[in-house]
Amino acid sequence: MPELWLPGAEIHDLGDHAPTDQQYPPKAIAHITWDRNATAAAPQDWCSYEDLVNYFTGSGAGSAPHLVWDPFSGRTTQLFPADSRSKSLLSPTESPTRTNRAGRVVIQIEAVFFPYCRYQGRVYPRLVDTPCAGWDRIHAWIASWGVPDVWPMGRPAGFSGCRDEHAWETRGGWYAHADVPFNDHTDPGSWPDFTAGPGSPDSPPSQQHPVPPASPARYQVSINGLPYGYGARGYQVTAVGRALVARGFGSHYQSGPGPDWTDADTENYADYQGSLGYSGSAADGVPGEGSLNRLLGYLPGQRSVSVSHLVSAARSDPGAEQGHRTYGSEVAIVEQALVDEGLLEQQWADGSFGTRTVAAYAAWQRRCGYEAGAADGIPGQSSLHRLGAAQGFTVTD
Template structure:
């Protein structure tokens, strides 16, 4: 399954997810923020990406798209997962479709742009006159969701509208906001090319200053944040080691010359890319930087900050051994405990899987004996003292 979150995006999940209407074909909707009115004679300063992200995560959450995209730097914020509707389209009661949901996906992108904006001293009449930085990554991700490289109502080249309910309901592809029935906006006015040759969706003139696609041999060097922890080149922490060890166990560790360790290097990226390819990802969706879906498939859980709840640890130790093989009551927290036990030499690394099964109970009992407990006090069920000692030894915090 494609990644629900764009690799490399800054995630500000607004919650309030809702399914789309799968009887309609997959779509992507192109918008510009058009937050100021400017002209060739009177350009205005560009409104910053940070301001627009702040708006859509605050007062403007009721109109939020999936992606907020800065075409000057390539920074992108994602507010909803791809398989949820977002909220940037009008969807009045008289519309035959719920426009924000009318597709297997309806991915909406807001470029932070208005015509004749002035950015760092240069005026940009059209979106395609900007560097369009990051577009290739966005396009590859949206393509992975089955949206074809066509504009059923024509590639936008100006601010005229063309709305056709039948085409909207029956044709997959890319739509301008100016194409969506029962809406009144006429943006985006232009949109970058898909990189195709002549044919549907090809540009009448190529957008200048396009950033080239990095060579496939160059490892990706950006970071993502998943469940509060960083992944990608330069990331540091226990979660990096966890991923590296899981890649080795899955047969994708050939690029390591040493390690894996707590610092994410090009070797981690190249190994993770091999793992993504094994899942069926391709292109920039297999660039070696984790997404939430692939990370969850690799580990069976999503690592979190190094904090373990005593109550959760006890519940897992009492529940997981009697449940189905691999059952994870509190996988992320249990994995922290298991890794600590492995680093203490009490549990084989291959059993660090987030499931507090019988082998983990036995290993924890060994830790309790090391702490001086005997008989029934060394039963493998965590207690406050033993868990706090393990946390102090291996660098995690313990809460109630």
């Protein structure tokens, strides 16, 4: 299955996921934010990407797309996973389809742009006049979801619509907002060309073979508040590297893995992505949320743990089904600390506070001077604070 989250996107998951209507073919919808009205005679300053992200994650969440795309820098924020509907289309009761859901996927992209915007002193009449930075990556990801490189109602070349209910219901591909039935917007006015490779209508997705990047990717993503990709640093980088080695994907390391993300981490992660069936830009070695969760079994979080959460996990996980995770991201922080203290084998740092973790924590308690029933493997305030001080995480009640 393709990545639910665009590799390289900044993730601001709005929740409120909802399935699409699978009887319709896959679609992508092209929008521009058009947040200001400007003309050739009276251009206006571009409205920043950050402003639009703040809008769609705040008061504008009720009309949020999947992707908010800055065509000048290539930065992209994703608000819904690919298999959920988003909310940027009108869907009145008289419409025969639920427009935001009318496809196996209905992926909506808002380019942060309005005609005759002024950016760094230059005026851009059309979206295609911008650098369209990051477009190839967005296009490849959408194509991986089976959206063909066709415009059933014509590639947008101006601000007019061509709404055809029959085409909308029966043909997959790319649609301008101006072409969606029962909508009244006329954007985007223009849209960048498709690149060669994924999404070609001449062959189905299962027969497409995008060419992987020629050199290691050097950008970062944020997942659950932590950075991944070239230059990222932290315990989560070490956790990924060790998990890759444990899975047999460590051939590019000359030393480590360690807390600094290097090209070797990228190359090893790309090998792992390839083993999952990803290709092209979806296998560039920078994690997506789905592949990271599959590698680790949890998503690492900020280095803070709750005593009550750890106690609950230590009492629940050993008697539950093998691999059961209660507060898995917090347990993983403690487990990694126990690994680094030499008390737990790396293979058992999996986010489940099972019997081996209980035994390792009991060994830590004994190291702290506790005996008998006070060294039962159930975390307490004092011992957990001491472990946090030794290994660099904070502890809350």
